[in-house]
Amino acid sequence: MSANLSYLDRNGFVILPEFLSDEELGQVEQRLPSVARDTGGLRNLLDIAAVAALAEGERIGSLVYPLLGRAAFPIRAILFDKTEASNWKVSWHQDLTIAVRERRDVPGYGPWSSKQGVVHVQPPAAILEQMLAVRLHLDHSGTGNGPLRVIPGSHSAGKLRDAEIPAWQQKTSEELCLVPRGGALVMRPLLLHASSPASEPHHRRVLHIEYANCELPAGLEWRWARRGVRAA
Numbered sequence: 001m002s003a004n005l006s007y008l009d010r011n012g013f014v015i016l017p018e019f020l021s022d023e024e025l026g027q028v029e030q031r032l033p034s035v036a037r038d039t040g041g042l043r044n045l046l047d048i049a050a051v052a053a054l055a056e057g058e059r060i061g062s063l064v065y066p067l068l069g070r071a072a073f074p075i076r077a078i079l080f081d082k083t084e085a086s087n088w089k090v091s092w093h094q095d096l097t098i099a100v101r102e103r104r105d106v107p108g109y110g111p112w113s114s115k116q117g118v119v120h121v122q123p124p125a126a127i128l129e130q131m132l133a134v135r136l137h138l139d140h141s142g143t144g145n146g147p148l149r150v151i152p153g154s155h156s157a158g159k160l161r162d163a164e165i166p167a168w169q170q171k172t173s174e175e176l177c178l179v180p181r182g183g184a185l186v187m188r189p190l191l192l193h194a195s196s197p198a199s200e201p202h203h204r205r206v207l208h209i210e211y212a213n214c215e216l217p218a219g220l221e222w223r224w225a226r227r228g229v230r231a232a
Contacts, residue, residue: 004186005066012155012191015177016063019184020136028054028207029138035081035205043116045077045207046224052077055209063134063186068213075099075131075212075222082146082195082204089197092151092165095133095189096122098212099223106218118223123216125158128189130214135185136207141178144200148177148185154192168192 008014020028031050035042045051054060055074064072076099097120103112108124141147152175154160154168174194179185187193189210198204216222 008067008186008188011152013150013152013177013185013187015179015183015185017180017183019063020059020182022182024059025138025182028136032079032138032207035079041078041080041086043078044118045079046074052224060134060136060209063184064132064211067132067186068130068211072132072211072213073222073225074209075224076210077224078208080204080206080208082198089146090193090195092169092192092194094128094154094160094192095210096128096159098123098127098131100216101221101223104218104220106220109220121220125190127212127214127216128159131189131210131212133187133189133208133210135179135187136209137179137181137183137185138205138207139203140181141204141206143176143178144198145202145204146195146198147179147204149174149194149196150177150187151175151192155188155190158190160192165192 004014004016031048031054032045033042033048046055052074055077061070061072097113099115099118099120101119103119103121109121111122113120135148151168151172153172157164157168160168177185212222
């Protein structure tokens with residue numbers, strides 16, 4: 001595990017090709033609602049008790065706690081499914097928003113937005129640097145079905161302006177994240193990432209769960225923060 005931690009710290013991501021067994025995959029799939037072919041996925045999955053229990057469990061925690069400590073907790077879960085009916089392109093970007101309970105105007109937080117009824121805001125980089133995303137692959141993610149592409153090391157630059165992204169593309173080669181069914185990809189939100197439309201569209205289900213280990217200031221609250229204090 002120490003080698004994986006070192007790789008993630010340096011590159012902003014790491015792929016674990018054999019994380020979930022067939023039995024564990026079946027258990028995850030049973031907890032997830034079905035996705036309409038043309039929607040591309042589902043948000044707000046931590047509202048589902050079975051998904052929240054999965055996100056708070058020790059199995060995924062084994063990936064999160066070594067990096068964020070045992071006080072870490074899930075803050076958002078999304079299911080993506082790229083199919084022929086929902087086949088999209090995502091340009092280079094960082095994951096810059098968090099989900100909160102309600103809007104409170106706090107210096108350094110903004111702009112604000114709403115996604116499927118949930119308030120979102122961009123926090124300072126210091127908050128994003130204390131977060132981690134775990135992407136569980138329920139289908140094989142190969143070259144033909146629009147896999148994630150990343151620019152290694154870009155997470156170390158903090159929040160980037162749009163005008164700064166081309167410089168990273170020029171100086172650092174992108175990497176395709178090819179992950180088999182049952183594999184996991186762990187990444188920092190500030191890592192530059194993108195994906196192309198699938199050339200051979202078929203299911204590419206990814207359960208994306210984000211974690212944090214800090215409180216928010218001035219009365220701001222995470223939208224999902226059901227957690228107990230864990231011993232270090």
